[in-house]
Structures are given as C-alpha cells and as structure tokens.
Amino acid sequence: MAFVTDCGILERGLADSALAGLKEHGIDVWVFSDVVADPPEAMILAAVEEARRQVIDGVVSVGGGSSMDTAKLIAVLKDSQQALPEIYGVGLVSGGRLPLVLAPTTAGTGSEVTPISIVTTGTAEKKGVVSPQLLPDWAVLDATLTTGLPAAVTAATGIDAMVHAIEAYTSRHKKNPLSDCLAREALRLLSANIRTACFDPGNIAARSDMLLGSMLAGMAFANAPVAAVHALAYPLGGHFHVPHGLSNALVLPHVLEFNMPEAIELYGELAPIIFPGLAGRDPQGRAAGMVEGLRALAPQLGMQDKLSQLGVSHNHLPMLAADAMKQTRLLVNNPREMTYEAALAIYAAAL
Ligand SMILES: NC(=O)c1ccc[n+]([C@@H]2O[C@H](COP(=O)([O-])OP(=O)(O)OC[C@H]3O[C@@H](n4cnc5c(N)ncnc54)[C@H](O)[C@@H]3O)[C@@H](O)[C@H]2O)c1
Ligand SMILES: [Fe+2]
DSSP states (O other): OEEEOBHHHHHTTTTHHHHHHHHHTTOOOEEEOBOOSSOBHHHHHHHHHHHHHSOOSOEEEEESHHHHHHHHHHHHHTTOOOOGGGGOEESOOOSOOOOEEEEESSSSOOGGGOSEEEEEOTTSOEEEEEOGGGSOSEEOOOGGGGTTOOHHHHHHHHHHHHHHHHHHHTOTTTOOHHHHHHHHHHHHHHHHHHHHHHHSTTOHHHHHHHHHHHHHHHHHHHHSOOOHHHHHHHHHHHHHOOOHHHHHHHHHHHHHHHHHHHHHHHHHHHHHHHOGGGTTSOHHHHHHHHHHHHHHHHHHTTOOOOGGGGTOOGGGHHHHHHHHHTOHHHHTTOSSOOOHHHHHHHHHHHO
C-alpha cells in the first residue's frame, strides 16, 4: 500500500493513527512523504517512478490538497502507459487506477471528492488533470486531523472552499439544481464557522462543519467548475508561491466586482447565506454587501489583502495577466467574459 503525505503531516503525528491501523491489519506500507505544496510536475514524476518499483495494490493519503492530488496521480499512473503531460486537460485519462482512499487534513480543497489533480509545471503554470478516474473509492472526514491547523492555513483554505462554492453557483455552463444545493449548504457551513475555526482552533464542532462544508463545496465544483477567481489565483501560486487559498482571497473581491454586471442576481441569492445581516436589502444591495463583506473578511482573519505585501509589483502584472488568460479550462466558466485587459485591471486593483 502506498501512503502519500508531506513531512509536516508526519512530524505533527497526523498520520500516526492511519499508519498504525494499516500495520495492525498486516498491510505493508510504502510511505511517500516528499509531497511539496502546489505539487511540482517533477515531484509527481519522481513519486510515480518510485511507486512503480514498489509492490503496491492501493493508495491512501492523509494530508492537504497537495498530498491528495499527488496520491490520485500515483493511483492513476502507477500501471499506466500514459505520460503525465498527455493527461492534462479534461477527460484524457484512459484505463483505471489503483484503489484510493483520501483523508483531508485541511478544510479547503475538497480534493477528496473531486475528479481533479492540480500540478505546477516547469513553467510555473498550474495545469489540471480532470477525469472521473481521479474520484476516490473512499473520502474519510476526521475533524480531529484539522484542530492543529494554524490560523493562517485555516483562513486561507477555508476561503478557498468558500470560493469553490461561490464560483460553482455562478458557473456558466454546468451549474444545475444539485450543484446549487451543494454550494448553498457549503457556504452556510463555511461562513458560520470560519471565524470560530480560526480563533478557537480546538472547537471540534466548528472544525467538523468546516470539513463538511469544504467537502460539499468540492462536490459543487466537481459538477459546476470554478472560474476566473481560480484562473487569476493560479499565476500567483506559480510565480510567487502564495498558498492557494490566500491567492484566491487576494483576487476574490476584485473578480466578483468585475463579474457583477452578469452575476448580480446570483450573488444577491448567496449574500444572505454568507452574511445573514444582508437579508433585508434589495438584490443589488445584497450583492454589493457580499462583495464588501468578503473584502473585509481576509484582514479580519489576519490574512494579507494586497498583492504588494507578497512581493508583487507593477512590473509583474502583464506576466500575471498573460498567464491567467492561459487558464481557458476555467475562464470558460466565468459568468462574464474575461479579457487580458480586464485581468490586468483586476491585478492592478488587488496590488
Ligand atoms: N484537486 C482539487 O480539486 C483541488 C482543489 C483546490 C485546490 N487544489 C490544490 O490543492 C493544493 C493546496 O492544498 P491545501 O490548501 O490543502 O494545502 P497543502 O496540501 O498544500 O498544505 C499546505 C501546508 O499545510 C500543512 N498542513 C496540512 N494540514 C495540516 C494540519 N492539519 N495541521 C498543520 N499543518 C497542516 C502542510 O504540511 C503544508 O505545509 C494546491 O496545489 C491547489 O492547487 C486541488
Ligand atoms: Fe481552490
């Protein structure tokens, strides 16, 4: 059995009970703990190569999105003739995979229920493998794994999950009644608990709701894919190693403002779920209140809220906008058509 995680998870003892359980059942385990955040292609290829030398009949992962995404690709590529670059894109995986069990330690990506793995290629570009084979056999939610998450990681990963739900709710082509239900319930759980999870980290009820919320948000965007917030966030992760959730938070209010002409009605529906105090306003007032509330949320949770705080300067903006425009897989889902000029203006506003 392959056990995929990162060294921080191992050091914190978060993998101990899962490893002990496997041992108790006499299962031989090969531990791969070299996962790096925002998994680089070279790391995935090295993991797959090593996995091919091992006797493995399944893959278990305990970790954040980076570990789970790596585990999914090991399960798919271990016995495959396909090279990793051949499967970037939608529906390009042929063949099956090894049995796969995923247990998240962050309440964020929802990777435990999505058919997606995100890889950082040599050019600092984030590419997605999107195929049904990447859905696991089991997703195991254990809130005790998340009580040790530092506030900064709780906030960033929690906002990532909220963005999954918001973008699923306004996704242009595949939004449907089921993804809407999942997105609304995810947002209710995440919005009501993100502050408690950050400031009272041992609160197991809040942690459970965050984990459930992030999973439901994962199911929502597995059906109705995410859009421009993620497309503009990815180049920040690729070039500046900004954590995925933080990069989403940095561009979120600016992308929502840009989308407003096309998405005002849907934002108006979500607003009172995220901020119950907005319920009395008219749809326009609710949508505007939601954008303002989300703009205020990042600093309230102790997060940076300007690109300049992370080493980004004016000179970088054309490169970021050009890279964001390469995320065509995501941009087609945006409620308003994104252009290079609009992306540039959004980054400038976020600076
Ligand atoms: N597959 C998908 O559907 C999907 C969706 C969204 C994002 N992603 C990808 O997931 C990755 C981000 O994953 P992530 O945000 O979960 O973080 P991560 O897996 O990159 O981990 C970030 C850091 O948090 C630490 N950490 C994780 N759990 C911890 C815990 N319980 N206590 C203390 N520290 C802990 C890790 O050791 C690591 O140092 C990115 O590559 C992103 O592109 C994938
Ligand atoms: Fe995300």
